[in-house]
Amino acid sequence: MRISGVDGVPTGWVVCVLSGTGRARDVRWSVVPSASDVLEVTAGCDAVGIDIPLALPSGATRRDAEVLAAARLGKARSSLFPTPPAPVLDATSYVEACAVAQQLTGRKISLQAWNIVPKIREFQQVTLPCTAVEAHPELSFRTLAPGVDLASKKTARGAGQRIAALSGWVDPAQLFGDLPAAARLDDALDALAAAWTAERVARGTAEFLGPGTDDRGRSVAIAV
Numbered sequence: 001m002r003i004s005g006v007d008g009v010p011t012g013w014v015v016c017v018l019s020g021t022g023r024a025r026d027v028r029w030s031v032v033p034s035a036s037d038v039l040e041v042t043a044g045c046d047a048v049g050i051d052i053p054l055a056l057p058s059g060a061t062r063r064d065a066e067v068l069a070a071a072r073l074g075k076a077r078s079s080l081f082p083t084p085p086a087p088v089l090d091a092t093s094y095v096e097a098c099a100v101a102q103q104l105t106g107r108k109i110s111l112q113a114w115n116i117v118p119k120i121r122e123f124q125q126v127t128l129p130c131t132a133v134e135a136h137p138e139l140s141f142r143t144l145a146p147g148v149d150l151a152s153k154k155t156a157r158g159a160g161q162r163i164a165a166l167s168g169w170v171d172p173a174q175l176f177g178d179l180p181a182a183a184r185l186d187d188a189l190d191a192l193a194a195a196w197t198a199e200r201v202a203r204g205t206a207e208f209l210g211p212g213t214d215d216r217g218r219s220v221a222i223a224v
Contacts (some may be wrong), residue, residue: 001019001020001023001044001046001199001202002017002018002019002044002045003017003018003019003045003046003195003198003199003202004016004017004045004047004048004049004161004195004198004217005018005049005050005051005133005135005190005191005192005193005195005196005197006042006048006049006050006051006052006191006194007046007137007187007188007194007199008016008036008116008119008187009031009110009143009182009183009187009190010182011031011033011186012031012032012034012037012182012183013031013032013033013034013035013038013050014029014030014031014180014183014187014188014191015029015030015032015038015041015042015174015181015191016028016029016047016191016192016195017030017041017042017187018057018170018175018195018199019188020119023169023170023171023172023174024163024171024174025115026169027174027192027220029178029180029183030180031180031182031183034122035119035123035125035126036126038050039126039128039129039132042108042131042132043107043129045131045195045198046131046198046202047131047132047133047196047197047198047199047201048129048131048132048198049133049135049140049193049195049197049198049201049203049223050123050132050133050134050135051134051135051136051137051190051191051194052119052120052134053120053123053134054115054123054128054132054133054134054218054219055083055134055213055216055218055220056083056084056085056089056094056124056214056215057083057084057085058214059085059104059149060104060105060106060138061183062083062086063083063210063220064209064212064220065209065220065222066080066083066210066212066222067219068209068210069139069209069210069222071135072142072163073139073142074207074211075078076138076142076150078137079136079138080138081110081112081113081116081129082091082109082113083113083116084101084109084113084120085096085101085104085105086124087098087100087104087119087193088101088109089117089120089124090106091117091123093163094111095099096113097109097114097117097180098114101216103116103215105195106148107129109116109181118195125210128218131164131218133194133198133201133223134219134221134222134223135194135195135197135198135222135223135224136222136224137189137190137191137193139148139197139221139224140196140197140224141161141162141193141199142184142196143224144165144166144169144193144196145161145164145165145166148161150162151192153189154186159185159186159189162193163189166189166192166193169196170192172174172192175192176188197223197224198223200223200224201223206223207210207221207223207224208221208223208224209221209222209223209224
């Protein structure tokens with residue numbers, strides 16, 4: 001089996017490609033600048049988990065997948081930014097994006113959501129393979145470790161908790177032995193969590209929150 005997890009970094013995307021099964025599987029890490037490069041690096045994978053919205057809301061209402069995911073995340077729901085409608089992606093400034101969002105939805109978008117708009121745009125401009133799914137690492141970690149009160153991933157405690165959660169699936173000591181210099185630890189952890197979700201998709205055991213497709217035929221679901 002060959003699966004992949006993808007998470008955003010300041011210079012582009014960190015990608016982990018896992019081959020084989022069990023804790024002894026091989027990993028290949030890379031940091032690439034664009035969504036098209038992500039698809040090239042992950043070509044041939046049985047499933048690819050990507051931590052970015054892949055489908056946009058069809059109107060002013062938030063996607064069902066995000067509503068369900070936010071409810072499941074509980075106090076960590078702030079880690080899931082509402083995906084802006086398509087016209088917001090055309091804005092050239094935060095002020096303009098807020099004005100467009102206010103007109104369409106009655107609410108401005110957060111600065112955090114605006115900061116990931118360029119990355120959302122990237123995946124709107126490529127043709128996605130059927131193996132690509134939207135993943136949310138915090139949902140993955142909370143499914144891996146349902147009884148753990150996870151601290152912020154930016155803290156040593158939070159990183160340790162997430163490494164411990166992954167250790168039942170892979171050997172983190174082996175997989176983190178040669179991370180790219182441009183990959184931060186929390187981003188690498190998120191990429192691995194997305195890969196965990198991708199394996200569940202490939203095995204047919206994943207849960208899909210808010211199933212369905214948009215007018216482009218893309219899945220609107222978040223896989224867990």
